[in-house]
Amino acid sequence: MEIKSIQAAHEEKMKKALDALRKELASLRAGRATTSLLDRVMVDYYGTLTAVNQVAKVAVPEPRTITVQPWEKTMLAPIEKAILKSDLGLTPNSDGTTIRLNIPQLTQERRSELAKSIHKKAEEARVAVRNLRREANDAVKKMEKDKTISEDENKKAQEDIQKNTDKYIKEIDLIMANKEKEIMEV
Numbered sequence: 001m002e003i004k005s006i007q008a009a010h011e012e013k014m015k016k017a018l019d020a021l022r023k024e025l026a027s028l029r030a031g032r033a034t035t036s037l038l039d040r041v042m043v044d045y046y047g048t049l050t051a052v053n054q055v056a057k058v059a060v061p062e063p064r065t066i067t068v069q070p071w072e073k074t075m076l077a078p079i080e081k082a083i084l085k086s087d088l089g090l091t092p093n094s095d096g097t098t099i100r101l102n103i104p105q106l107t108q109e110r111r112s113e114l115a116k117s118i119h120k121k122a123e124e125a126r127v128a129v130r131n132l133r134r135e136a137n138d139a140v141k142k143m144e145k146d147k148t149i150s151e152d153e154n155k156k157a158q159e160d161i162q163k164n165t166d167k168y169i170k171e172i173d174l175i176m177a178n179k180e181k182e183i184m185e186v
Helices: 001-025 072-084 108-143 152-185
Strands: 042-045 047-053 056-062 065-070 092-094 099-102
Touching: 001 042, 001 065, 001 152, 042 072, 047 099, 065 072, 072 092
Parallel strands: none
Antiparallel strands: 042 047, 056 065, 065 099, 092 099
C-alpha cells in the first residue's frame, strides 16, 4: 500500500463521518418543520421496516406543520403509530387521509437538552475522526517499520494526516455551532 492511498482512504472515511453527523443533526427538531425530521421514522410495510417517506408523501405546507399523505389508506394507522413511538415527541392528527404534525415552539429547557445532544453527537464524530487518524498513522508507521518508506516520508505523511484531521474537526465544530445557533434561535 502506498502513502497516498492510505491518505485518500483516510479522507474518504472522514467525509463519511462528517456526512453521518450532518444527517444525524438534520433529524433533530429545531422548532421549524422539515421533512428530514421523519427520515429516521420507520413503519411496518407488509412485514418490512420502511422509512415513512417511502410509503407516503411528506410535505411542509407551513413553517410549523408537516403533512404525511400515505399512498395507501391502510398505511395511515401504522404511520401514526410509528410517529408516536419515535423520539420526536410529536402527536399526529389524522383526518382520515392525511396526517398533520404541528411543531410546537421549543421551551428553553428543551433547547438546552437539544444543545447537549448536539455536543454529544459532535464529540462522537470527533472521536471517530481521531480514530481514523490513529489507524492511518499506524498504517504509515508499519510501512516505515517494514522499510518500504523512510523516516522522513513517515513524518511528512503523519503531518499531512494531522492537517487533514484538523480540517475535519474544524468542520465538525462549525456544523455543531451552526446547529446550536439554529436551535437557540427563538
